[in-house]
Amino acid sequence: MAPLQLTGQVLDVRRAGMYTVLSLTAPGLAERTKPGHFLNIGIGGEESGLLLRRAFAIYQVQSRGVYGGSVDIVVGVHGKGTQWLADRRRHDNLSIVGPLGKPFTLPKDPANCILVGGGYGTAPLFMLADQLRERGCRVDVVAGAATEEKLFGTLEIKRAASTLTVTTEDGSMGVQGRVTDVLDDVITKTKADVIYACGPMGMLAAVANVAAARGVYSQCSVEESMACGIGVCMTCVLPVIGDDGVTRMVRSCVEGPVFRGDQVRWSDVGTVPVDTLGAPTGGH
């Protein structure tokens, strides 16, 4: 289904650790949204000097209610644009485009699934956990961040998971270390068939490696910087191996953000590997 372009009104703004959760009216969005979809939001109003929209994983959607549907996103402040968003108040209007991108694919038959979230990367995993459980899947969650306040929604996600393992690099909550320090164990204990992950690139690379080493299928939702989010600018590319074995620079906004963990060339992200289709040849 085609994405919508609409004006959403801020229904609620709440703080969650380091993050701000925005609820926005968005009639029609819920019906189109699958776990892993994202949306993007215009910054600073019509005359804004910040032209590029900011992308957010869709955290929650409600299809009914007085507003004819709403959507929640989790905002982490990285710069001026996200700061402006975090400063919004009830009744402010925001320009929304979504849902965008390729969502997670769900197993046809009940399977044992591990969901790994880094920082606010847990945001798209709530909807995913619910839908997996509806299909009779077992869901175990691993959530990690540098510090406790950089974790998002750990209390809440516990309800949807058989087990929750938390890691923090400073040991302020859960196991001290990184998600990959515990992942091997969780795979063994849960006899995992599938791993879904969302978080920073470094974490995704490490998770995909563990999954590959253990022969577990994995899907990772990447975070690349995007100018348009709709597939027209070619800024958001990364090297991905196609089903035909050929590496291409593919757009993470339309062919992703969810990719198979074994198809992204993680160690080559940020470069154009020499065997990429159309890579510059020596000489010029």
Next chain:
Amino acid sequence: MSRALITSGPAGSAVHLPAVDMSTSIGDFETPMPVFTASGCAAAGKELDQFFDITHIGGIVTKSVMMNARSGRATPRMAETPSGMLNSIGLQGPGIDAFIDHDLAWLRQRGARTVVSIAGGSVEEYGKLAAKLRNVDGISAIEVNISCPNVEDRGQVFACDPNSAAQVIQAVKRNSDTKVPIIAKLSPDVTNIVTIAQAVERAGADAVAVINTTLGMVIDLETMRPALAGITGGLSGPAIRPMAVRCVWQIHQALPNLPILGMGGIRNGEDALQFILAGASAVSVGTVTFHDPSAPMRVQDELEVALALRGFTTLREAIGYAHRGPDVPEIAEEQE
């Protein structure tokens, strides 16, 4: 046309305006509508068609395509700047054959007017691209992106040298269908853009597209290195609009009969009107599409209102209107 435009006047009252004839031409390419996408800001139209009906605007200008598939440059490929952005994509694309078979075929089947943008690393490559497009249906015009390094001339950009620019246009002209207008896309990064416009006109260009991005750079203060993997990038968006309007003005003043496709930071209908008044026959909307995916359609609707509000009944009357002589004061003389 018996449509009427409705816009909101002071205090939100509805104002009814007569519809404006928006038709225009770029050389022999006659189009009922004057607003186009900009090359590299609309891919090949398919994605934007989800947001507005691409057959309702002037047309789609496709991403510059080269002979062979290209991976483009490493990331980061962009940096946001005040009222604009830098990009360094490196002409990622499928190559001309795949482009004709897939993208162009889709546009033709969709019924969208299409301007195909081509780019080459040598004069010969441009000629070959033109030959590939000859006898291919569904091409309204060819835009020649000459802001590319010439591999045979130490990477000197074609658009920055009148002779190289002219050679490219001659090669394209020689190899293409005579019925398809050739639009030379100029770079603002030159001492005198009129010299380049004159050179490409003499070489046979039917029109010029003005302007491509201007070279810029951002240093990332975290890494204390260039923000883009390509080090420099093309600056676009409203930040470059005054520069673009100036270029259109200068070319129209020197070459009033050379049609201009104007672009650079167009955000709304009034911005587009500035380009028309400066001498553009049609406009492209680029970077602002990233901010508002329906921008080309919206700008076109707003342009019609902006023209109507100023009493124009046709777009053609407004082309170059800012160049007219001093307004003669109206003297209330009784005519005998």
